[in-house]
Amino acid sequence: MVRMAAYFLAQLKRARKLAPAQLAASFLICACAGALVYLLVAQGVLDAGGTRYRIGMVGDLSDSYLGFGIAALQEMDDSRFMIELVGMSEAEAEDAFARGELYAVMRVPEGLMDAVVSGENDSLITYTPAEGQKGLGTMVMGEITGIASTLVTSSQSAIFAMQRVLIEEGRVDEVNRATDRLNLSLINLVLSRNGFGEVEILGYADGLSMKLYYFCSVFLLLLLFAGLMNCAFFARRSMALARFLKARGVGAFGQILGEYLAYLGLVFLGLFSLSLPMAFLLERERIGIPEWEGMGAFPFWGFLRTLFPVVLMFAAMQFFLFEAAEGMVNGILLQFLCGAGMGYLAGYFYPAAFFPERMRMIGGFLPTGAAARYVEEGLFGGASAGAATAVFVYLAGFFALAVLVRKRRIGRE
């Protein structure tokens, strides 16, 4: 026991040597996050209205109907809150696109309005997204253009059908007047299309708001990847020393326990150094989280208490991964892949609700899923026995596995 304590103290000394680097990294993260938030605020992205996607419109915009259509979209339609359409020349658009100022460039082909009026629709509006490859943003944009297309083609169909009926009835002279009237009616109806649904918002507060969800996710991710920041702790470990210690009565369990507790000290130091500026910002109400509004940093301290078992579990997992990977280089790769993979499946990047059923189920069973559930329940007054058990079972499991791997290594001559 005494030797075990001595070994722990030796490890603690090693951890203390790494503490300045740990603090520097935390400072770097805070500085980067601060710069990011400052720039977002300066550019108005975090304003109440949120960000509007700027789309460059290029091509033949000379038609008065098209000009009216764009103006109507920007002035009257609900889409004006999400999209900003800016008419520009091809060169201007190319330039702005290359500078990353546009979300997409839309090219209006020559004679588009003639094609729309005649119902040919053979010249398509093409758009080039800023995203390098298809992603959630382009898929949402595809949905929006699909909606716009449906609204236009359905209106076209109604007008052309009406014109056809009039022509078949021999009332050709009435076509223009009737077309204008039906057109106006349809434009009015399109602009008020959201009235088809009577919206009733139930206002259930049993789930986290998006802001709190991502706030928790960022903390969980930092804890999940803490092994990368502390990889130096796992460098220069020799099995000769482990065998020597075993011979002196400090077995695999004692070694792992001593190292783990010292490592925990590093992880907590990192968490603490990141929490202080966060608490300061919350106290000053610079971070607006709906659930914590008007409460300053008080709920944040409760959140940190909730995180405590998760810190223990993630640290044990990182410990096991470094132990299993043999060497720091392999350990880093394993840490990243396991962290990114498990974090993704458990909904740390996209909410888990976005995923298919089976993927959500797998994500829920993973250590990251158990941690997310524990934290979410913890924020609503206390984690259930099931969530707490899952976290502690993983903690014990990873610890036991780390001990087993060390034992095997010590035994391997």
Place this chain on the structure above:
Amino acid sequence: MIRETIIRIWLLQKRLLKRRSFFLLLCLAPLFAAGVGRLSGEAAGIATVALYLPEGDGTAEEISRRLFHDESVLRYLPCRDEEEARACVESKEADAAWIFAEDMEERLKELAVRRRVRPVVTVLERRESVPLILGREILAAAIYPSFSYAVYEGYVREELGMEEMTEEALRAAYEQAAVEGSLFQMVYPDETPGEAEDYSYVQAPLRGILAIWLTFCGLASALWFMRDEEKGVYERMPVRKRLSASYMACAVFLADASVVMLIAVKLSGVFTDWKSEIVSCFVFAACVTAFVNLLRLFCRTPQRLGTALLPLGAAMLALCPVFLNLQHFRAGKMLLPPWYYLQSIHNVRYLYLMAAYTAVLVLLSLLLQRIRRSV
């Protein structure tokens, strides 16, 4: 010289692949990509909507057909009645419920005659959110074709005074005049149409995750070289030759990782074509080699480089278009190799930019090494 280089590459490669754990680690990336790719085939959506559509109503059936299509970003749960739809929302199974009126067809006709938009669907939402706002637009667009038909029908009968026209005649005129197809087409800068890529948003971030993984492989290789340097493996090599040795060690490490990444991208379902994938991956690996070596020279010790891993990983996750595509911070993005790679898939301009950035990094490394030697 060439023979010596080949021998060195061969020895480095042999040393790497001799370690079973390294080989197994490389296999994890394709396994993860293939797993997510396979799981993403199931129904998913950025919001789940419980849907109640009355049975036997023609309009409701048309709307249902428009809503249930493969490309939808919403997931629908068909319900037998209004209570079931409500229960789905209350039990958190769904984020919203769209409960259509029992007499949908008649209500739409009635509204169409008056040319007014009034509620025909009860939209229950747990709480307001961006996906559900988009959902309301999707709902309106699904109803609108039936409504515009009803407006046309009402207009012809009431306004144009053709009450005697039969339903069949009106329908036939409409179907003959109906305009089909989309007005929009997504194209990438290399003229590839958007439809050429057939995968869901669940798979979309995989390329980005793998790109960051490759960067981490590069960082790990730099650490590997630094550890070797500490152990005295390169003791007999003159310091001026160390940079090329480090480039070689990283290149060998990244060559294996690049092959694995290509396989993983193929298995994940976000693959484009062999030629562009190989070219992009090759330039990316070269860029990562130069990037990690410059970082190695800056950090000097494995401890410092290790400490930089988390801030760097966080920066890559936030600034590269993996999960979100921020329109700002271009200067920050341009420092990160995965950003160029992810943008270069359909835009050859970024491939050239990535090559130019690689050249800048190499020059900076040479300069830094010279300064270090002269100090």
